[in-house]
Amino acid sequence: MDDVRGHAAASRQRPTTEKLGQLKVGKVLNKIWYDQTIRTQLLIAVGVINLVALIFAGVIWVANARQATRVEMEASVDIAKNFARVAILSLAPNGQSGGLAKKSTQLASRLKIGRLRHVRIYMADAQGALVQLSPEPNAARDPDRPAAAPAWFSALVEPEVTPHTLSVVLAEPRAGSVLIVEQPVASMPQVWDLGTVVIAGEPADEIAEVWHDVSSLALVLLVLDILALVMLYAVLGRMLDPMASVARGLLRLEDGDYAARLTPPRVMELGAITERFNKLAETLGRARAENGRLYGQLITVQEDERREIANELHDEASPCLFGIMANAMSVQRLTGRRRDSRSNDIRGHIGEILRVTERLKMMNRVMLKKLRPVSLGRVALSELSGDLLGELQRRYPEVDITHSLRTRGSRYGDAVDLTIYRCIQEAVTNAIRHGKADMVRVDLFEKRAPRDGDDSAKRPTLQLLIQDNGRGILPDTPLGFGLTAMRERVHALGGSCAIQSAPSQGAILRVIIPISAVTGAKSHKQFERIEAS
Numbered sequence: 001m002d003d004v005r006g007h008a009a010a011s012r013q014r015p016t017t018e019k020l021g022q023l024k025v026g027k028v029l030n031k032i033w034y035d036q037t038i039r040t041q042l043l044i045a046v047g048v049i050n051l052v053a054l055i056f057a058g059v060i061w062v063a064n065a066r067q068a069t070r071v072e073m074e075a076s077v078d079i080a081k082n083f084a085r086v087a088i089l090s091l092a093p094n095g096q097s098g099g100l101a102k103k104s105t106q107l108a109s110r111l112k113i114g115r116l117r118h119v120r121i122y123m124a125d126a127q128g129a130l131v132q133l134s135p136e137p138n139a140a141r142d143p144d145r146p147a148a149a150p151a152w153f154s155a156l157v158e159p160e161v162t163p164h165t166l167s168v169v170l171a172e173p174r175a176g177s178v179l180i181v182e183q184p185v186a187s188m189p190q191v192w193d194l195g196t197v198v199i200a201g202e203p204a205d206e207i208a209e210v211w212h213d214v215s216s217l218a219l220v221l222l223v224l225d226i227l228a229l230v231m232l233y234a235v236l237g238r239m240l241d242p243m244a245s246v247a248r249g250l251l252r253l254e255d256g257d258y259a260a261r262l263t264p265p266r267v268m269e270l271g272a273i274t275e276r277f278n279k280l281a282e283t284l285g286r287a288r289a290e291n292g293r294l295y296g297q298l299i300t301v302q303e304d305e306r307r308e309i310a311n312e313l314h315d316e317a318s319p320c321l322f323g324i325m326a327n328a329m330s331v332q333r334l335t336g337r338r339r340d341s342r343s344n345d346i347r348g349h350i351g352e353i354l355r356v357t358e359r360l361k362m363m364n365r366v367m368l369k370k371l372r373p374v375s376l377g378r379v380a381l382s383e384l385s386g387d388l389l390g391e392l393q394r395r396y397p398e399v400d401i402t403h404s405l406r407t408r409g410s411r412y413g414d415a416v417d418l419t420i421y422r423c424i425q426e427a428v429t430n431a432i433r434h435g436k437a438d439m440v441r442v443d444l445f446e447k448r449a450p451r452d453g454d455d456s457a458k459r460p461t462l463q464l465l466i467q468d469n470g471r472g473i474l475p476d477t478p479l480g481f482g483l484t485a486m487r488e489r490v491h492a493l494g495g496s497c498a499i500q501s502a503p504s505q506g507a508i509l510r511v512i513i514p515i516s517a518v519t520g521a522k523s524h525k526q527f528e529r530i531e532a533s
Contacts, residue, residue: 038243039236043229050225062156065210070159073201076118077164080199084121084166088197118205122198130198148204149211157207163200242270246277256496258285295488302485303372303418310371313364321361328353373421380410381417385424385444392425396432403442412462416513419489420444420464423497426482427466427509435470435507442466446515461495464511473501 033041122130149157242265252260260281262274332350335343368374369391375384382405393401411417424442431437443465479487483499490497495513 039233039240042236043233046232047229054221061214065157065207065214066159069157069203069206069210072206073118073159073161073203077199077201080119080121081164081166084197084199088166118202120200120202122200124196124198147208147212149207153211153214154204154207157210158203161201161203163198166197166199239267239270241265242267242274246273249277249281253281253284256288256491258282258288292488292491295485296492299485299489299492306371310368313368313371317364318361321357321364325354325357325361328357370425373418376417376421377411377414380407381405381412381420382407382444384417384421385442388421388424389428389442392428392432399432399437400439401428401442402440404444405442406445407462408446412515415493416462416515419493419513420462420511422489423464423486423509423511424466426486430482431466431468431470431507435468435472437468437470437506440466440468459514462513462515464509464513466509467506469506472503472505472507473499474503 033044036044121133123133124130242262245262245265249260249262258281261278264271264274328350332347332354335346335350373384373388375387385405386403389401389403393399412420424444428440428442431440443463445463447461447463487497490511490513493513495511497512498510499507500510501507
């Protein structure tokens, strides 16, 4: 039973381990590949292809070098064997020679060669130890001989070495002919052993030559590969720069700059993309202008309706309420002289009428301020905004509303003043009602124009910054009519309106409106015409 439970637990744990492994692999792929630019990805791809090609070429090169070393070593061994045979047979050219010791000394001296490559000749001494004869151990090193190869390279290239043994024997100790046999002397009891010559291949010299060629060529290939990657990096940067321009243009479109245009590149495919981008920007600009015109008309109609309603409330409702209060107070005075029960009831009803009428008057004043500020165009923008914030503070006493109103001009025109007024009204109300904020900060200031910059940056701007500590706005939350109308108001004045928000981190509204004396003068004259009418 325990085995079954353990197997079940292992089965449940295995998918979890596999998922963790997949997540780790995914993170590594994202870091080294998907998070890189297309130019970096292309360079990585080319580098990996070069690396695979080098590894493949290296494998083939090692195999060929191993074969070449083996062939070269075998040829050298054959030459050394022939040399040894000639040297051995030259001991007694007429079949006659001296004693065994003399013959052994002569054999050793004749087999000594100073510089012998790819092969070693040894001779066994009296104790059976091998003594190297060729090349001589004390011989001067060949200056043209390359340096020894590293051990790891030698291990890859070195072929199997099989030594060759030549036993030199005499049929008679003093007068016999010299014989060369390739079998143990112990199996030949009727001969005299003159010595044993061992010839073994030495691949170190050939491996050193191969390593010298490989290292030199690898260095050249490495330099060429680096130069190719650098050139490819520069070429790709020039070729892909239009794509970066498209990305920058898309960011400008995202920010609402529909006047963004791209210069067509010389690359045909990318030229088609930039052409489509320019047409898209032009179409979006026309659609944006049409939407702005429609929103402007809608806002104008809305403001006209608000003004008409405000005028009706001011010209009709206010006198009616005043008349109700005057008549009620007159009736109250008439019934005040009488002390009967019916007069007391009438006075009670009159008091209720006066209280309701007073509430209606307060509601009427609040509605008038909401529909259209009474002091618009008469007082400075800072005073107008301060009155609005004070009213909002009284309406929401549990919220800490702080402000800093630093405007140099008294008024900026009806359009600008009303736009700032509506932005403050909409943003603060939304922060309290929907964002559940308990702290709102309002900053209104005028920013002077810099001395240098383009024409659009040389104009002074009026900037509004509203921050709160509410719940923020979710990324996929669509803007309501109030925020959309606020943005269109700002855009109609040539300004910008941006909202930065994150869940549970509050929201920041930034409004920038360029200050234009012409716009202010036109708005003020329009207000004067409305006042005169």
